[in-house]
Amino acid sequence: EAGVVQSPRYKIIEKKQPVAFWCNPISGHNTLYWYRQNLGQGPELLIRYENEEAVDDSQLPKDRFSAERLKGVDSTLKIQPAELGDSAVYLCASSLEGTAGANVLTFGAGSRLTVL
């Protein structure tokens, strides 16, 4: 069974340019998460989806970040315009639907963004 698939794995862009990351979760996993991991830090939640609905986006910088999960499967995370401080690894994870805190997350390999 394929795990969580993310693309691109690496992206280098100039500041003020847009960038988008794509995630395909494990089949049957209704909950999808986007985390950001800065160098030397643990992952920090950006947004959590239950099916198509964003149920927790309190940590998403909405002035420049947007996310969507059409049809409740794949998801896209966009940054426009990118800033130097956005350089990080963007991790997508998925889990079976259930009590949020009890869910076991399966992570993808991440998309590493470098903003020059």
Place this chain on the structure above:
Amino acid sequence: QKEVEQDPGPLSVPEGAIVSLNCTYSNSAFQYFMWYRQYSRKGPELLMYTYSSGNKEDGRFTAQVDKSSKYISLFIRDSQPSDSATYLCAMSDSGTALIFGKGTTLSVSS
């Protein structure tokens, strides 16, 4: 003060050593405690999962949770070079997504 505190290390041990990794937390509502292992340029993978207090053992790995002290530990026995990775503690209550510590980088030399 962050909700979850974890000493980032780095921690270097010889092969065969016993390793102790720890996290403290401030939110008494946390009930679910996990340890994830992350190899370089990979996503985190679940290592241990514990609900509420107590111990859990899986092979060379033992997870302990002390809710009265708000302290969790991961012990690795007979450490191997393949255990060299970053270990992330993570925890949550019933309504929120996981909150992670900074991670501790472990290096096991042969």
